Amino acid sequence: MDFDPERRKAAEQPSRFRSVTPEVLEWVKTRVLRPGALDGMNDEGRAVVLTIIETGARPSEICNLTEQVIKLDASVPHILIEPRLAPDDPREIKTTTSVRTVPLIGLALAAMTKFPTACPLRLTSSSGKTICSQLPNTKSIRSAIPSRTG
Numbered sequence: 001m002d003f004d005p006e007r008r009k010a011a012e013q014p015s016r017f018r019s020v021t022p023e024v025l026e027w028v029k030t031r032v033l034r035p036g037a038l039d040g041m042n043d044e045g046r047a048v049v050l051t052i053i054e055t056g057a058r059p060s061e062i063c064n065l066t067e068q069v070i071k072l073d074a075s076v077p078h079i080l081i082e083p084r085l086a087p088d089d090p091r092e093i094k095t096t097t098s099v100r101t102v103p104l105i106g107l108a109l110a111a112m113t114k115f116p117t118a119c120p121l122r123l124t125s126s127s128g129k130t131i132c133s134q135l136p137n138t139k140s141i142r143s144a145i146p147s148r149t150g
Helices: 005-012 022-032 043-055 059-063 106-114 138-144
Strands: 078-081 100-103
Touching: 022 043, 043 059, 043 106
Parallel strands: none
Antiparallel strands: 078 100
């Protein structure tokens, strides 16, 4: 038997992952996925929000996608979340476990198919701001979602 003390120690720690409660699911359905909820956004902004929802990727990860990491022609279309070493456009990743391949299905696949050369978040809107900078930050999103009960 292969015994890895570090892996065992990590497995014994309380999980950082929260299960999704029925209240949170209802909030997403009624606030984000209801018909017309995203009508105030342009196509690029909607594509970003839907990609985040479908993939579970962090907004900053979707925000920094480039044409090189959007793999629509693969047998399983996917995006690569990985560091970028380009001197003119470097990108760090939050943790080593955050480096991953994320399959594209459903709305995320449709969004990336519509914007295949670069993530819309990297584009600028007519106001000159990046679309990413106009999205609510994680803390404001979390404060709007119902908290766990019990």
